[in-house]
Structures are given as structure tokens and as C-alpha cells.
Amino acid sequence: MxxxxxxxxxxxxxxxxxxxxxxxxxxxxxxxxxxxxxxxxxxxxxxxxxxxxxxxxxxxxxxxxxxxxxxxxxxxxxxxxxxxxxxxxxxxxxxKFYPPDPAALKEEITRYLVFLQVKRDLYHGRLLCKTSDAALLAAYILQAEIGDYDPGKHPEGYSSKFQFLPKHSEKLERRIAEIHRSELSGLSPAAAEMCFLRKAQTLETYGVDPHPCKDVSGNSAFLAFTPFGFIVLQGNKRVHFIKWSDATKMKFEGKTFHLYVREKEEKRLVLTYIAPTPEACKHLWKCGVENQSFYKLENSNQVRTVSSSNLFFKGSRFRYSGRVAKEVMESSAKIKREPPEIHRAGMVPSRSCPSISHGLRLSSVPRTRRRAVHISIMEGLESLRDSAHSTPMRSTDHLDILTPHGSRETVISDEAYTPCCSILPTPVRESNLELSIGQQVNGTTFSNKDEEGDLAAPSIPNMETPPPALPGPEGSVQGEPEPEQANSFLQSVLRLLAVTLCLLLALLLLLVVLAESDLELAFLRDIRLTPEFQQFHYQYFCPLRRWVSCKLHPIIRLIDS
Missing domain, CATH: 3.10.20.90 (Phosphatidylinositol 3-kinase Catalytic Subunit; Chain A, domain 1)
Structure with a gap:
């Protein structure tokens, strides 16, 4: 009962x-x-x-x-x-997935929603650009939302009443009004929105949803996924850009995120970053898996379940569910209906902000409710604030201004973000990166000369040159191996070899059980279904088995005879 x-x-x-x-x-x-x-x-x-x-x-x-x-x-x-x-x-x-070419979208309602998102990105500091680009983008927004310039409705300084960017200057506001008044007359809202998207699409941070991390030397960075690949931003510059076709694998272990990269001559490199928490690292990994599947694959049948760890450790498993970009474009081309009516939202009043010298502004982007994110960011990047879309990304170089409340506002200037000044250092090689954190920095060898003021990497002794011998009390050289020391060293080596041999035999036995037995245990079945094991089985194990069989066949025939 x-x-x-x-x-x-x-x-x-x-x-x-x-x-x-x-x-x-x-x-x-x-x-x-x-x-x-x-x-x-x-x-x-x-x-x-x-x-x-x-x-x-x-x-x-x-x-x-x-x-x-x-x-x-x-x-x-x-x-x-x-x-x-x-x-x-x-x-x-x-x-969630920015269209690589917004002009290729079939319906105007879709382009309008993408326009609203990218406008948010510009307002919250995620879409970084030069002053000239910022003025043009803001003018497109102005044209889309208030229409043509009208001297009766738009008095001198009318652009200063609206906020499109994290920080405005009077010179920038005059330039916005000049472009809107003289260059955009006659553009319909849909046409202005399309021009805005086409311009935003050319910027390196188009589609960026930044994830705060640190590299292996402790320097702050933002990791992000775009329609074209994986990028890393430090300060106000893009320091890495990896095409989706060159990113071979992503995995995470605790707070550590690894991205494996294929380079020329079949070399494989790895980038490693540290997320604030294991949950943030897992979210970063899942976003990377989804973005790569959406933009890289030809069809959804190619989607596979991926694991966050190595072959013999289950870890987190995730599978992207949904169509890929190519399928979406093909499906969009088949849409045949009357264009739906679009109710465009006009500019709404914004709450007064002490950091704005012109007093009350009208914000083109509605204010997003924010909560504090407790992440410690080192000098060079601003402490992050939460937003409904992603963490706003702002630089605190010489361009930042401290407001009366202690927060920082980014000044958009020609030096704030110049794509031609982006640097692309060579990533650290895989063999060194996973074994020694602190000995390498993503992109270059870490030394006091390269990074003054940061934590110095531990010095690595030269193993090829033995330390100098010290003279003993009777003129002999200290450090000569005694017979007991030699025996102890030999025993240690033999023990190490024995342990290594046992581990190799156990591993070989496990591989034989996985590949040849019919045991249907749950953990064995999970390992057999992984793409890594199937690739190992067909490319390495089966040829090795045939080779051993050919070598043993004459011996077996000799024994039978």
C-alpha cells in the first residue's frame, strides 16, 4: 500500500x-x-x-x-x-552556429534574428573591430532601426543618444552620424541589416563565443569556435587560428583541454589550456565537438560518439545530435512559402550608465541581465561578466578606462584590434606539451627573456653533460661508483625491465581478449565500439596477426609431420 x-x-x-x-x-x-x-x-x-x-x-x-x-x-x-x-x-x-555566409540564408526572418545576435556581440564587446569598421557597423544599425536621416527628427548630435558599442567617443559618434546621413540614405531595414552582416562576416571575431582559459604558463586567454575554425585570443590579438579540417581531436582531463592539430608533413601538434573549473572545461569540449561536427562534416551520418579521454578510460562521451551546415543549406533551398511578417523592435531606452559622458543613452541592444562570474583573470584581460549569450570579452591594455564604479570600459580605436597585426606562433609539439607543464608555452619555448614579469619556468638541466666531479679529501674524485652502488643500480634496472615486461604482457593479453574473445562484458563492448579501437584493430592488429600466422605456419607443419 x-x-x-x-x-x-x-x-x-x-x-x-x-x-x-x-x-x-x-x-x-x-x-x-x-x-x-x-x-x-x-x-x-x-x-x-x-x-x-x-x-x-x-x-x-x-x-x-x-x-x-x-x-x-x-x-x-x-x-x-x-x-x-x-x-x-x-x-x-x-x-548557436553562426552561418558562414549570412547572405545565403533563405528567409529574411532568419537573417533578422542573426542580425540581432551579431548586434549584441558588438554591443557586449565580443565583436572586436577598428574605429572605421565600428562606425560603419553602427551606422548600419542606425539606418535599420530609425530609417533615413531626417533633419526635422534628427537634430545635431542625435547619434550620441544611442549606444552601439561598449564605449563611445565624440569623434566616433560624429563619424556614425556622417555615414548614416550621407551614405546610407534609401536603404531599407532588410538591406541595412544585410550590409551589417556582410561587414561583420569579414571580421576575425565574427561568431566568437569566448571561453576564458589560461595557457600552460598561466597567461590569460580566450578560446572560441567560429564557422571557419578554432581561435585563441590573448589581449586584443588572435594568436592561433586552426581550420576545422586541421583539428584532428579534442579532449579534456579535469580542467585541462587539449586540441590536436595536424600540420604539414604529417606532423601532429597539440594546444593545451586550463579552464577555470572542470565543468567549464567540459562545456568547452562539448562546444568544440558540436561546432566541428556542424561545420566540417558533409552529412549527419558521419557523426560519431566521441570520448573525452584515452582508449582504456571511459571518460565523458558525447554525440552531436542534429543536421550539419551543408544539410541545413540544402534544406533551406527547398523552403517555399510566403515570407513571414517581421515585427522589428525599435531602439529602447537604456538605463543611465556612469561611464557614459553624455548622460542617458538609448541602447540599440536591450540590456542583458547579468550575474557576476567568479573567475580570476590576470592582467591583460578584464574580469569577465556574465551575459545570456557568452562572457563579454574585453581587453585591458592601454585602451581601457576605469569607471567610477571600478568597472572597465573598452575604447574602440584603430589599435584595439587590427587583423593584419595578428600573430600566429607555432604551437608546442605534442611530445613535450603533455609531459611538462611549465617547460613550454603554447606556441614557443618559455624563458625569462620571453616573459619578463611572469612566473619563470623551471630550469631544465642538460642531461648530456655530467656535473663536474668534486675532489675528495685525499685528492681522489668523489662520485666514482662503488661496487655496492653498481649492484644496486643494476638491480633497479632489472626490476624496471621486469615491471615493464609484465605491463607489456598484460597489455598484449588485454588486446587479444578485446580483439579475439566473444566476451560481452559492458566495459569491453564500450571499448570495442570506440573509433580508435576499430581503427587500431583493422589497421594494426589484423595485419600483425596475419604476419605471425605466416611465420608460425611452417613451424606448425614441421611439428605435425
């Missing part, structure tokens, strides 16, 4: 609906009720139906767990289990 009551109580709790509030890109909110066991796909479909959106594969839903870690909602799993908090659930609708 008690068991029946418990089961009936649990079933009633599953029947109770959960309230989900999703903040949209124009800062409006969509609220709906879903069952406790509802999948993420159900909520996403409701949202896309509300937005009248068909090209929905570029978008996703973000949420923040109780530990203040951001996640993308997995559509194949239950909403309540992922949120790990009590309803009502608060989520955000954002662009």
Missing part, C-alpha cells in the same frame, strides 16, 4: 507542468508550460513555432545551472534533469 502511494505521488509530480521563460534576442520573453519529463526538443519546437522560424538549426537555447555555469540545452534529454534547479526555468534563445 505504501509503495502504491509513493508511486502514485511520483507519477502526479511528473504530470505537473513546469513553467519555462525564454528570453528572446529582442529581449522580449516567451513563457510556456511543459511537462516535467519533456525533452529539450519540445521546448525548442514551441519556440520556433512562436517565432515562425524554419531555418532553426543555427539557433539554440542557453541556460545557467545553479553553479553559474552556462550550458546549451540538449534537445535529446529532459529539460528538468538538465536544469538541476526548481521551476520556473529561465533560459535564453541565442544563435
Amino acid at each position: 505504501m509503495l502504491t502511494r509513493l508511486m502514485s505521488g511520483s507519477s502526479r509530480s511528473l504530470d505537473l507542468p513546469c513553467v519555462c521563460t525564454v528570453r528572446l534576442l529582442d529581449d522580449s520573453e516567451y513563457t510556456c508550460n511543459v511537462q516535467r519529463d519533456a525533452k529539450g526538443q519540445h521546448l525548442f519546437d514551441l519556440l520556433c513555432h512562436h517565432l515562425n522560424l524554419l531555418e532553426k538549426d543555427y539557433f539554440g537555447i542557453r541556460y545557467v545551472d545553479p553553479d553559474k555555469q552556462r550550458h546549451w540545452l540538449e534537445f535529446s534529454k529532459g529539460i528538468a534533469k538538465q536544469m538541476r534547479s526548481r521551476p520556473p526555468f529561465i533560459l535564453c534563445f541565442r544563435v
Whole structure:
């Protein structure tokens, strides 16, 4: 009877609906009720139906767990289990995969939503650019949202009442108004938005969703995934760019993230970075797996389950679920319907900000509710603040200004981010990087001369030159091996060889059991299904088995005769 009551109580709790509030890109909110066991796909479909959106594969839903870690909602799993908090659930609708060519999008509603996202990126400091580019982008936004310049409606200094960037200067505001007044007259909102996207697409930080990390020497960095590859930003410069076709593998161990890179002449390098927490590192790894699958693969049938660790350690397993970019483009080309009506959001009043010298501004981007992210960032990058999309990325070089409240605002200038000044150092080789953290920096050998003011790497003694011998009390040389010392050293070597031989035999036995036995144990089956083991089995084990069989066949025939 008690068991029946418990089961009936649990079933009633599953029947109770959960309230989900999703903040949209124009800062409006969509609220709906879903069952406790509802999948993420159900909520996403409701949202896309509300937005009248068909090209929905570029978008996703973000949420923040109780530990203040951001996640993308997995559509194949239950909403309540992922949120790990009590309803009502608060989520955000954002662009997850930026289209490589926004002009190739089929429908205007899709381009408008991408425009809203990239406009947010510019406002929050994620889309870095020179002053000339910033003025042009802001002018496109102005044209899209208030239309042509009208002297009766737009008095002198009208552009200073709107904020498009983290920090404005009077010179920049005059340039924005000049471009809007003289160069963009006649552009419709859709055309201005398209021009904005085409310009933003050419910037190196287009599509960047930055993940704060540190390299192996402790220097702060931001890791990000774009439609074209994996990038690393330090300060205000891009220090690494890896094409998706050259990134062979991603894995993580605790807080350490590894990216394996294929170079010319079949060389393989590895980049290693340290995330603030293991949860942040896992989120970084999953985002990398999803972005590489979406942009690199030809079709979704090529998607495979990936593991975060080596062959004999299960680790975290993850599989991207969804269509890839090429399939999405092919599906979009088949859309045939009347263009849906678009309700564009105008510029809304912004709360006053002490860092703005012109007083109250009207913000083109609605304010995102923020929470503090407790991440310690070293000098050269600003302490991160939370946003619904990603952590705003700002530099604190000589371009930063300290506000009265102690926060920093980035000044957009020609020196703030110049793509032609980006540096691409050679990554550290794999053999050295995984074995000695502190001996190598991502991209170069670490030394006091290279990094003054930072922690010095431990010196590595030259193993080829023995230390000088010290004279003994009777003129002899100290350090000559005694017979007992020689015997002890020989015994240590023999023990090491014995242990190594035993480990090799155990490994060989395990490989034979995996490859030749029919045991259906769970952990054996998981190992057999991994792509690494299947590649090892067909490319190495089977040829080795045939070779051994050919060598042993004459001996077996001789014994039988």
C-alpha cells in the first residue's frame, strides 16, 4: 500500500507542468508550460513555432545551472534533469552556429534574428573591430532601426543618444552620424541589416563565443569556435587560428583541454589550456565537438560518439545530435512559402550608465541581465561578466578606462584590434606539451627573456653533460661508483625491465581478449565500439596477426609431420 502511494505521488509530480521563460534576442520573453519529463526538443519546437522560424538549426537555447555555469540545452534529454534547479526555468534563445555566409540564408526572418545576435556581440564587446569598421557597423544599425536621416527628427548630435558599442567617443559618434546621413540614405531595414552582416562576416571575431582559459604558463586567454575554425585570443590579438579540417581531436582531463592539430608533413601538434573549473572545461569540449561536427562534416551520418579521454578510460562521451551546415543549406533551398511578417523592435531606452559622458543613452541592444562570474583573470584581460549569450570579452591594455564604479570600459580605436597585426606562433609539439607543464608555452619555448614579469619556468638541466666531479679529501674524485652502488643500480634496472615486461604482457593479453574473445562484458563492448579501437584493430592488429600466422605456419607443419 505504501509503495502504491509513493508511486502514485511520483507519477502526479511528473504530470505537473513546469513553467519555462525564454528570453528572446529582442529581449522580449516567451513563457510556456511543459511537462516535467519533456525533452529539450519540445521546448525548442514551441519556440520556433512562436517565432515562425524554419531555418532553426543555427539557433539554440542557453541556460545557467545553479553553479553559474552556462550550458546549451540538449534537445535529446529532459529539460528538468538538465536544469538541476526548481521551476520556473529561465533560459535564453541565442544563435548557436553562426552561418558562414549570412547572405545565403533563405528567409529574411532568419537573417533578422542573426542580425540581432551579431548586434549584441558588438554591443557586449565580443565583436572586436577598428574605429572605421565600428562606425560603419553602427551606422548600419542606425539606418535599420530609425530609417533615413531626417533633419526635422534628427537634430545635431542625435547619434550620441544611442549606444552601439561598449564605449563611445565624440569623434566616433560624429563619424556614425556622417555615414548614416550621407551614405546610407534609401536603404531599407532588410538591406541595412544585410550590409551589417556582410561587414561583420569579414571580421576575425565574427561568431566568437569566448571561453576564458589560461595557457600552460598561466597567461590569460580566450578560446572560441567560429564557422571557419578554432581561435585563441590573448589581449586584443588572435594568436592561433586552426581550420576545422586541421583539428584532428579534442579532449579534456579535469580542467585541462587539449586540441590536436595536424600540420604539414604529417606532423601532429597539440594546444593545451586550463579552464577555470572542470565543468567549464567540459562545456568547452562539448562546444568544440558540436561546432566541428556542424561545420566540417558533409552529412549527419558521419557523426560519431566521441570520448573525452584515452582508449582504456571511459571518460565523458558525447554525440552531436542534429543536421550539419551543408544539410541545413540544402534544406533551406527547398523552403517555399510566403515570407513571414517581421515585427522589428525599435531602439529602447537604456538605463543611465556612469561611464557614459553624455548622460542617458538609448541602447540599440536591450540590456542583458547579468550575474557576476567568479573567475580570476590576470592582467591583460578584464574580469569577465556574465551575459545570456557568452562572457563579454574585453581587453585591458592601454585602451581601457576605469569607471567610477571600478568597472572597465573598452575604447574602440584603430589599435584595439587590427587583423593584419595578428600573430600566429607555432604551437608546442605534442611530445613535450603533455609531459611538462611549465617547460613550454603554447606556441614557443618559455624563458625569462620571453616573459619578463611572469612566473619563470623551471630550469631544465642538460642531461648530456655530467656535473663536474668534486675532489675528495685525499685528492681522489668523489662520485666514482662503488661496487655496492653498481649492484644496486643494476638491480633497479632489472626490476624496471621486469615491471615493464609484465605491463607489456598484460597489455598484449588485454588486446587479444578485446580483439579475439566473444566476451560481452559492458566495459569491453564500450571499448570495442570506440573509433580508435576499430581503427587500431583493422589497421594494426589484423595485419600483425596475419604476419605471425605466416611465420608460425611452417613451424606448425614441421611439428605435425
